[in-house]
Amino acid sequence: MSMFCFQCQEAAKGTGCTVKGVCGKNDDVANLQDTLMYVLKGISWFNEKLRAKGLNPGKVDKFVFDGLFSTITNANFDKTSFEKRINEALALRNELHEKCKENNIELPENLPGFVTWSAFSVEEFEEKAKEVGVLSTENEDVRSLRELVIYGVKGLAAYAEHAWNLGHKKDEIYKFMQRALVATTEDLDVDELVDLVLETGKFGVDVMALLDEANTSSYGNPEATQVNIGVRNNPAILISGHDMKDMEELLKQTEGTGVDVYTHSEMLPAHYYPAFKKYDHLVGNYGGSWWKQKSEFESFNGPILFTTNCIVPPLKNAGYKDKIYTTGASGLNGATHIPERKNGRMKDFSDIIEHAKECDPPQEIETGTITGGFAHAQVFALADKIVDAVKTGAIKKFFVMAGCDGRMKSREYYTEFAEKLPTDTVILTAGCAKYRYNKLPLGDIGGIPRVIDAGQCNDSYSLAVIALKLKKVFELNDINELPIAYNIAWYEQKAVIVLLALLSLGVKNIHLGPTLPAFLSPNVANVLVEQFGIAGINEPEGDIKMFMEESAA
Template identity: 85%
Template sequence: MSMFCFQCQEAAKGTGCTIAGVCGKTSDVANLQDTLLYVLKGICWYNEKLRNVGANPKKVDKLVFDGLFSTITNANFDAAVFTKRIIKALQLRNELHVLSKEAGVALPEELPAIATWTGSTTEEFEAKAEEVGVMSTENEDIRSLRELIIYGVKGLAAYAEHAYNLGSQKDEIFQFMQRALVATTEDLSVDELVALTLETGKFGVDVMALLDAANTGSYGNPEATKVNIGVRNNPAILISGHDMKDMEELLKQTEGTGVDVYTHSEMLPAHYYPAFKKYEHLVGNYGNAWWKQNTEFESFNGPILFTTNCIVPPKDSATYTNRIYTTGASGLAGAIHIPDRKDGKMKDFSAIIEHAKKCAAPQEIETGEITGGFAHAQVFALADKIVDAVKTGAIKKFFVMAGCDGRMKSRDYYTEFADKLPQDTVILTAGCAKYRYNKLPLGDIGGIPRVIDAGQCNDSYSLAVIALKLKEVFELNDINELPIAYNIAWYEQKAVIVLLALLQLGVKNIHLGPTLPAFLSPNVVNVLVENFGIAGITEAEKDLEQFMSAE
């Protein structure tokens, strides 16, 4: 094997990518990511000890969560970036070693390898991955649980970074992330790892609550909004990814320039926030979920800004390669990278704005509107109407169909499933999974849309809050007594933390597809089935019958 990666739903042959990632990740990038993760664990080992004596440097937190975020599927494909990250991480780890001695930390005589290994060249970094990558854990069940925790922590890191960019942070979350990474290097039992997995879910709830408060505190509570999917005849920038701070700063800097801004994929929910509605040049949403970008970016004509993950490396024949810009944890070899903020100032988007001015207006690929903006505050405003609809039988069941979209043909299942749902059912969604059905003519029930879109993948938190509120309103003892079924699509590590968060909240009988994660060993799957009723999907009609007949 030249690499091994099975962290996303596209793992080759349902087991793992060993030559190159189906996502487009090359073996050198995969190996460098494994080595970066290893060095980050060493940093966390020192920082935990420094934290115990109150001497942990704050700069560690950002380096750790930013490094983790960069290794999420489809976030960064630039090998040179990972070489630089490893060198910087090794320098910091060595600083922490010195600081530990100065702070009087009692270090063991024999330090663990994560605290001592060093290298200086890309070749050394790549070679190290063979020793420390996924397959270095021989026991299949221990490996499965360790990776499940690591992928959950990667999801934590993504949401923690978004909140951090908006000025919100919790030391408890940083502390847990670092403690959990170190724990995956220790000789823990299966039971201890299962407990740590559920604890990861607890912090998943915490970080999504933190980000929700950061987003709404900065931009207001999302409102029910109709979003244009057509175009205007102006040059434009397409912004993709998830980071709302980048959206805010891009809108401010493009105002009055004659350059329009369109959202793509997971940035669609930016339209729901009141603070962004004042920008007349925020025109609408262009295209669909991330995996269609190879065709849709060609017709957009203007530059594309990736703020986070969900990059598909362009084909050699692509004409938009020189129009790609990255920022934050995202990266792509050959793309122009916009540096981070410094000294409290905004990022400088002048280069992409000037580029846009020289481009033709986007080519229209569809027309009409799509509706969203039903985060928890907006749904609570409709609570009386929703409760009445349930009590009168107008709504028989809610289906949580949150999560990710992807390019596998089997994901047509979710379109078919949504289309076949009875007219007295409502879909609760968040994340780019919605693109499988948010343009279907599903209508409404007494003014309540049959697709209630809460927003981005992290806004799955809203769906949990809504469920807990309904539990309270109907005076139920258990969240699983609600008329809510869970049929969730997953793709990458942010979906993993959402899943763990739902499990921690006590949600059971979640169906997960289009395939179960390759990183779950048969025994770990059995634990999830026995304790939480986790199941896969089969055929849309068959699954629908099962869901509708369930009490």
């Protein structure tokens, strides 16, 4: 075993990747990520003590959530990037240690290893991972709950960074993230860890609300929008990932250059924001889900900008290999990395723009439009129509099918499920799971689309807000009394925080697929089943029958 990672749905054999990640992550990168996590816990340990005295440096919060974000599945495959991050983390941790001593903050005589360990070479960093990785927690149930918290915190980090980039910050969220990291090093019992899991979910709601405010105050409330999926005859840049600030700055810098911009995968919802509709060169969405990029990037012809995770490392002979650019927490060996903003200035996208001018226009792979933009404000505008449809029986049930997509053949389940749903049901979705059914001709119910797409995975917050609004409208005591079923697909850690957020809101009987997480021990899985009704999936027809019978009951 040269590594161990089981944080995503595609963990090898349903248990964990031990030689190379199914995602494409090499063992050296996996080990460096484990070591970075170890040092981030040390930074958080010192910063907690400084924060209690009002002395915590502001730079620490961003460093921690940026480091966490870089370890999310499919975000960063660049070994050099992690070597640099660990060196910076060790320096920052030592700086915080000195600050504690300078301010006479009492520290225990015997400091824990994660606040004292130091090394100077990448070989030492990799070797340390063997001692401090996931399997260093021997008790299976404690390990499971600790990792559930850590993966939830990684999801928090992703959303916190997007909000931060738009100038929206919340100290309570950063404080919790660091406290939770430290708590995973402590001797907590199972009940205390379960409480920490639910608290992580509570902060998941908070961070998604923060990001929703950041996005809507910056770019307006998403509107119902038909998005073009064809192409024009101009050179172009394909932008993927989730960061709307990067999207804004790329559009500003490409305006008037003759270079078009297309969204890919999770960046599709950019088209729904009013502020981006003024850019005529934001042409449409190219292709589908993240895992199809190996074929879709070849036919796109132009350069690709990754703003966050969802990277699939290209094959050695891939024609687009030298056209990949990364920025933010993302990284890939051989890709050109666009540095962070400095002194309040925009990122400099001039290199990728000049590169695009040298490329052929995209090859058309489909035509037509897809519809989205149904975040909570847009759905509230349709509230009377929706309520009437429920009261008259035109809509029998809503199915929340948010979450992630992935490569596995088993994910065809979600396409079949959508196709076979009764025509008096509506799908509520967010995240790239929608690509399994958002191009199907499912029609509408009295003008209400049968696929209501709220946006990115972080926009799952809108689905929660919609559910709470309906609970109020129908004067119900419990959110679980609504005619809503939850059949969610997961892949990585942002889906984990969405799940924990829903649990913290009291949502029960969530079905999760295509498989339950490998990091859930049998005992922890039983706790989730008993307390929250978490269940897996079976086959579409039987599951639909089960859901509809629950509705009738």
